[in-house]
Amino acid sequence: QVQLVQSGGEVKKPGAAVKVSCKASGYIFSNYGISWVRRAPGQGLEWMGWISTYNENVYYTQKFQGRVTMTTDTSTNTAYMELRSLRSDDTAVYYCAKFNVLVRSLDYWGQGTLVTVSS
Amino acid sequence: QSVLTQPPSASGAPGQRVTISCSGSRSNIGRNIVNWYLQLPGSAPKLLMFSNNHRPSGVPDRFSGSKSGTSASLAISGLQSEDEADYYCAAWDDSLNGPVFGGGTRLTVL
Numbered sequence: 001q002v003q004l005v006q007s008g009g010e011v012k013k014p015g016a017a018v019k020v021s022c023k024a025s026g027y028i029f030s031n032y033g034i035s036w037v038r039r040a041p042g043q044g045l046e047w048m049g050w051i052s053t054y055n056e057n058v059y060y061t062q063k064f065q066g067r068v069t070m071t072t073d074t075s076t077n078t079a080y081m082e083l084r085s086l087r088s089d090d091t092a093v094y095y096c097a098k099f100n101v102l103v104r105s106l107d108y109w110g111q112g113t114l115v116t117v118s119s
Numbered sequence: 120q121s122v123l124t125q126p127p128s129a130s131g132a133p134g135q136r137v138t139i140s141c142s143g144s145r146s147n148i149g150r151n152i153v154n155w156y157l158q159l160p161g162s163a164p165k166l167l168m169f170s171n172n173h174r175p176s177g178v179p180d181r182f183s184g185s186k187s188g189t190s191a192s193l194a195i196s197g198l199q200s201e202d203e204a205d206y207y208c209a210a211w212d213d214s215l216n217g218p219v220f221g222g223g224t225r226l227t228v229l
Contacts, residue, residue: 035218037164044121044223045156045164045207061217095163103170104211104218105154109163 002026004096004110011116017084020113022096024077030054033099034079035106036070040092050099051079086117122147123208123221130227136196139224141208143189147219151211153191155184158205158223167206168193200228 007021022034035050049060051070058070069082079096094113097106124142131137141153155168166175168184171191183194191210195202208221 039158044205045158045209045220047209047218047220049217059217061215097164100169103152103154105166105169106156106164106209106218107166107169107175109165112163 002098002108004098004108006094006096006110006113009114009116011118012086014087014117014119016086016117017082018086018115019080019082020094020096020115022079022081022110024079024098027098029072029077030074033101034070034072035097035099036068036081036094037097037106038092038094040089043092046092048081052101053079083115086115088117091115091117121222122212122215122219123210125206125208125221125224127222128225128227130229131195131198132229133198133200135198136194137198137226139193139195139206139208139226141191141193141221143191143210143219145189146214147189147210147212148186148191149189150213153184153186153208153210155193156207156209158207160204164207195226198228202226203228 003025005023010018030053033050036048051058053072071080096110098108152170156164157167158164171186172184181197205223207223212219
């Protein structure tokens with residue numbers, strides 16, 4: 001069965017960086033993209049961007065351009081999302097999701113990683 | 120605020136039918152398919168409906184989706200207590216070249 005298992009929660013100080021991992025199994029990793037979505041406390045879902053696991057092309061939403069880097073390691077079927085220059089309003093649960101480019105749906109999700117930014 | 124507009128809340132009694140609306144524009148819902156996601160408290164989101172009105176395997180047929188013009192809706196019939204969750208619509212936006220979400224609708228089963 002398809003599974004996306006994310007790394008554990010992190011506590012970071014403002015200005016620091018965080019790197020979240022997402023290990024995929026149960027499907028052909030290079031056939032689907034990986035998207036990253038976050039949900040801040042009291043807010044809705046916010047899409048951050050996605051990476052093609054086939055050719056590593058990336059697309060980041062304008063809000064995160066310059067602060068986020070998404071990468072993949074096809075040898076371990078793992079995707080990574082690094083967010084830099086953290087601020088308190090980056091406190092959120094970060095999710096990776098399998099991105100079906102054909103229908104543009106996020107059809108399986110990781111369990112989420114809580115990133116807390118606090119001085 | 121979110122690009123797609125949903126009512127912040129909805130409610131219904133067990134067994135009733137509830138509809139959640141999602142309003143967008145020509146660059147998103149008007150030109151692209153709509154997907155719906157469900158997030159139960161304390162859980163990760165889950166795909167509930169794709170390509171406007173298709174249910175992934177395992178989603179009961181009590182859930183149905185529709186789209187017309189720049190709006191979409193999700194209908195839930197035979198409401199059950201376990202349907203209490205946050206529901207999100209999403210669609211690709213050609214202007215932003217990425218998917219956009221609605222703000223989410225919290226469904227309460229009375």
